[in-house]
Each structure stands twice: as structure tokens, then as C-alpha cells.
Amino acid sequence: MNSRRKPLSSPHPLGAALLLAGLVATAPARAGEVEVLHWWTSGGEARAAQALKATLQAKGHTWKDFAVAGGGGDSAMTVLKSRVVSGNAPAAAQIKGPSLQDWAAEGVLAPMEELARAEHWDDILPKAVAAQMKYQGKYIAVPVNVHRVNWLWANPEVFKRAGAKLPTNWDEFFVAADALQKAGVIPVAHGGQNWQDLTLFESVALGLGGADFYAKALVKLDPDTLKGPLMEKVLTTFKRIKPYTDKNSPGRDWNLATAMVIKGQAGMQFMGDWAKGEFIAAGGQPGKTFVCLPAPGSAASFSYNIDSFAMFKLKNAANSQAQKDLASAILSPEFQQLFNLAKGSIPVRLGVAMDKFDDCAKTSATDFNAAAKAGTLLPSIAHGMAVPTPAEGAIKDVISQFWNSDKMTVKDAQAKLVAAARTR
Known part of the structure; x- marks a missing residue:
């Protein structure tokens, strides 16, 4: 099945919104080209x-699109590394979390501090x-949006x-899952890819353990917490969900799992709010044809995934100016509203x-906003926000192995x- 869904071809208020936002053409003295690497390929x-x-x-x-399919971005990062090593980096790339600092340390990113100061980032x-x-x-990237990861989507x-209750x-989740299964519906639409397995796992960890446990186990990677009794409960509950997914789950892309909920083939999906863009x-209409609610037990917590763009050093002056104009536009109030209405996320500004x-x-x-003020925002480990890439990859592998193994x-x-937490 083709996992790459084409952009909508029907008329959409996007063009009108651009005009209403006042984003009219203001061509600079020398127009530039920005090649943008990203992994936004599904409908929303x-x-x-x-x-x-x-x-x-x-x-x-001029925008030169460089889209690499794959919801978690792993494929895009592999392509990016090969491009940079060959001396042919794109002008802008979707990079996030600790990976931003890794790229900056390599000395290949264009500085953004001057623009950030001028625009009071x-x-x-x-x-x-x-x-x-x-x-x-000093700033080396510009954030685009904020996604909440610990969401449960339901039809x-x-x-x-x-006859099931949201x-x-x-405890209520498993009662609902039994009722859905008895009614002949797949209770949980899930894509069996390692990043999706870890997305589900982090919601279980957050819902059962709370913010402090999550921070110790999945951000600080504290060994005593990882081998403690609460993590044992989290892993047991996580594996208990597996029978409520379907046999065709392995390898399924996330947006195809969302489509199962949209079509009524499945009752629920654990996924960040980019899923809302698909609905x-x-x-779809929130509260009518679909429902969003925090993953069980996690209403008081907020695990986040922030999309951001880093700009790579360029020799062409016009293209460098285009980079700066792109970064400036991204944080404008007009774009923040327009983009996030389409993406399903919320403004980062x-x-x-x-x-x-x-x-x-x-x-x-x-x-x-409440979590930001309280200092309790939690970076998503499944989406590259919490720990270094090697540790994240090793943990993804463990969780997927556990999810798929009858013997572990x-x-x-x-x-x-x-x-895995020791992997560097």
C-alpha cells in the first residue's frame, strides 16, 4: 500500500487565508532559492x-521541496547526513531536539542569533x-509549532x-477495548513501526507514572527508575494493549492507522496531534466525528514534540537572505496561525x-502554557526531543522487541x- 498520501487537490481556504493574513509578495532585491528537507508527506x-x-x-x-516520507523522520535524517557529508547540504532541514546541538557542534549550521535578537525571540x-x-x-534553529504527543483519538x-465509554x-481503557472487540471493531489502530511503539509506550508511562516518573525514566534515564517496580507495571500494561491491535499492524504508517479510526474500522489511536490534521x-469535526482526549491518566501532563528548522551554511548571498526571510516568516503571528490550523498543532509563539x-x-x-509556567513541560522521547539520538534509537529497539516478542x-x-540508556 502506498504510504505517501498526495496533498489535497480540491479548493481549500489556504489561499484566502494567505491573502487575509496580509502575506503579499514583497520581493527582495535579489530573490533566492531555499531547498527545504522535511518529512511532511501525509494529507494534513x-x-x-x-x-x-x-x-x-x-x-x-523560490521553494525547492525535498520531502522524505516517514513519519518519525528517521529516513530524512539518513538522507540529510549523506547530503552534508557530500558537501551538498539543503538550505533548510527539519531537525529537532538534542540533534540540533549535534549538528551545531559540527559547525555546519548558519548562525541565527542576529535575526533572533532583532525579532526578540x-x-x-x-x-x-x-x-x-x-x-x-545562541540560536541555531527556529521552532515552527508545538505538538502534544500524549493524545488518544477516538471515533x-x-x-x-x-456501548463503550471514552x-x-x-482500567477504563481496557473495559472500553473489550467492548469494542466484542462489537467486532479493532479497539486500537496502531502502526507497527518502532517510533509508533515508543509513542504508545511513553503515553502509558506518563499515564501510569506521572510527570516525575517520566522525567526520571525517559529524560534523565535513571537506571534505578528503569529497573524499578513502577516501570515493571508500565511495561506490563503496555504489552497488555497488543491483543487489541490487528494482525496487519506491522509496518503500517501512522496516517493509515488514523484512517482506520476515521472510517470506523477501529475505535482508538494513540498519536500526537498531527493526527488531527488527518481527521x-x-x-472531520472535533467533538462530533472524532474526539481528542489525553491518553489515559495523563490529563495533567504534557509531552511535547516541536518541529524546528535549522539552516545550513550557504555561499550564495541571495539564498542566505532567503533563509533568513524563511526563519522570520515562520515566527510571524500570521504564519503561526495559518500553519498550525493546517497541521493540527498549536503555535509555538x-x-x-x-x-x-x-x-x-x-x-x-x-x-x-500552564506547563510552561510551572516548568513541567516534558520532551517526547519517541520524537527526538528528550535524549541523544543513540540512546533514543537503542530504547526504541528494546520497546519494539518487547512489543513483538512472545518470549521477552x-x-x-x-x-x-x-x-540502552547507556548508549552514546
Whole structure:
């Protein structure tokens, strides 16, 4: 099955929104070209990428699309490394989390501090977000949005037919899953890819263990926490979900799993709020044709995934100016609203009006701002935000092996997690 879904070809208010936002063409003295590497290839994501492209073109520059399919971005990073090593880096690349600092340390990124100071990025970004965009105290990337990862998506009509209740804790989840299964519906739509397995796992960890446990286990990688009794409970609950998925799950892309919920083939999906872009692209309405709620037990927590772009050093002056114009446009209030309405995420810039956003986004924004003020925002380990890439990859492998193995015990998995956490 083709996992790359084409951008919508039907008329969409994107063009009107661009005009209303006042993003008219203001061609610079010398127009440049920006080749942009990203992995936004599904329906809702493609719409969001189109918004970014249109914004750059409105400034008179040329956008050269370099899309690499794969929701977790692993394939894109492999391609990026080969391009940089060969001396042919793209102008801009979607990079995030600790990987940003790794690239900056290589000396291949273009400095963004001058632009950041001129446009007061320290004042318009949450401190936790700004810190991740810096290397040695200076900006080396621009954030685009904020995704909440610990979401559960559900089809309310399917739940109604099955006589099931939307779950708020894990006991209720398993009651609902049994009811859906009895009604002949796949309870959980899941894509059997390692990043999706880890996405589900981190929601279980957050829901059962809370913010402090999550931070110790999956951000600080504390060995005592990884081999402790609460992690044992998390792993046991995680594996208990497996029978509620279908046999065709292995290798399925995330957006195809979302489509199962949209079509009523499945009742639920654990996925970040980029899934909402798929529901919206299919004509869905929040609270009516689909429901968003925090993953069981995690309502008081916020695990985040932030898309960001790093700019690579270029020799062409016009292209370098195009890079700066792209970064400036990304953090404009108009673009922040336009892009995130299409992507399903929320603005990363503080103070953007939320009146045009749906209830899922408003809830997400309220919880994000509260967590930012309280200093309790939690970076997603499954989405490259929490730990160095080698450790993240090793942990992904352990969780997927445990999910797919009938022989690996919980104690075995805990021992392997402790070893994986040491990977550097």
C-alpha cells in the first residue's frame, strides 16, 4: 500500500487565508532559492507544508521541496547526513531536539542569533523551547509549532455502537477495548513501526507514572527508575494493549492507522496531534466525528514534540537572505496561525490568538502554557526531543522487541532498557 498520501487537490481556504493574513509578495532585491528537507508527506502535513511554501514564495523567493516520507523522520535524517557529508547540504532541514546541538557542534549550521535578537525571540518563545533552539547560548534553529504527543483519538460513533465509554484511566481503557472487540471493531489502530511503539509506550508511562516518573525514566534515564517496580507495571500494561491491535499492524504508517479510526474500522489511536490534521483533511469535526482526549491518566501532563528548522551554511548571498526571510516568516503571528490550523498543532509563539482554533487545540494551548509556567513541560522521547539520538534509537529497539516478542519477559526488557540508556 502506498504510504505517501498526495496533498489535497480540491479548493481549500489556504489561499484566502494567505491573502487575509496580509502575506503579499514583497520581493527582495535579489530573490533566492531555499531547498527545504522535511518529512511532511501525509494529507494534513502536506497542507501545512504548502502553507510554509506559499509564505516563502510571497516574499519573492523560490521553494525547492525535498520531502522524505516517514513519519518519525528517521529516513530524512539518513538522507540529510549523506547530503552534508557530500558537501551538498539543503538550505533548510527539519531537525529537532538534542540533534540540533549535534549538528551545531559540527559547525555546519548558519548562525541565527542576529535575526533572533532583532525579532526578540527570547520574548516570544517559552524558555524551555528557546533553550532547545540554542547552542552555546545562541540560536541555531527556529521552532515552527508545538505538538502534544500524549493524545488518544477516538471515533465516538464506534464507541456509541459498542456501548463503550471514552476512557480517562487505564482500567477504563481496557473495559472500553473489550467492548469494542466484542462489537467486532479493532479497539486500537496502531502502526507497527518502532517510533509508533515508543509513542504508545511513553503515553502509558506518563499515564501510569506521572510527570516525575517520566522525567526520571525517559529524560534523565535513571537506571534505578528503569529497573524499578513502577516501570515493571508500565511495561506490563503496555504489552497488555497488543491483543487489541490487528494482525496487519506491522509496518503500517501512522496516517493509515488514523484512517482506520476515521472510517470506523477501529475505535482508538494513540498519536500526537498531527493526527488531527488527518481527521480535518477528511472533513472531520472535533467533538462530533472524532474526539481528542489525553491518553489515559495523563490529563495533567504534557509531552511535547516541536518541529524546528535549522539552516545550513550557504555561499550564495541571495539564498542566505532567503533563509533568513524563511526563519522570520515562520515566527510571524500570521504564519503561526495559518500553519498550525493546517497541521493540527498549536503555535509555538506566545500570544497568538486562538479564536480560530478548535477545542482540541485550545485545550492543548491552555495545558501547554500552564506547563510552561510551572516548568513541567516534558520532551517526547519517541520524537527526538528528550535524549541523544543513540540512546533514543537503542530504547526504541528494546520497546519494539518487547512489543513483538512472545518470549521477552518484563524483567528482560527492564535490563535491556538500562543497557540502552547507556548508549552514546
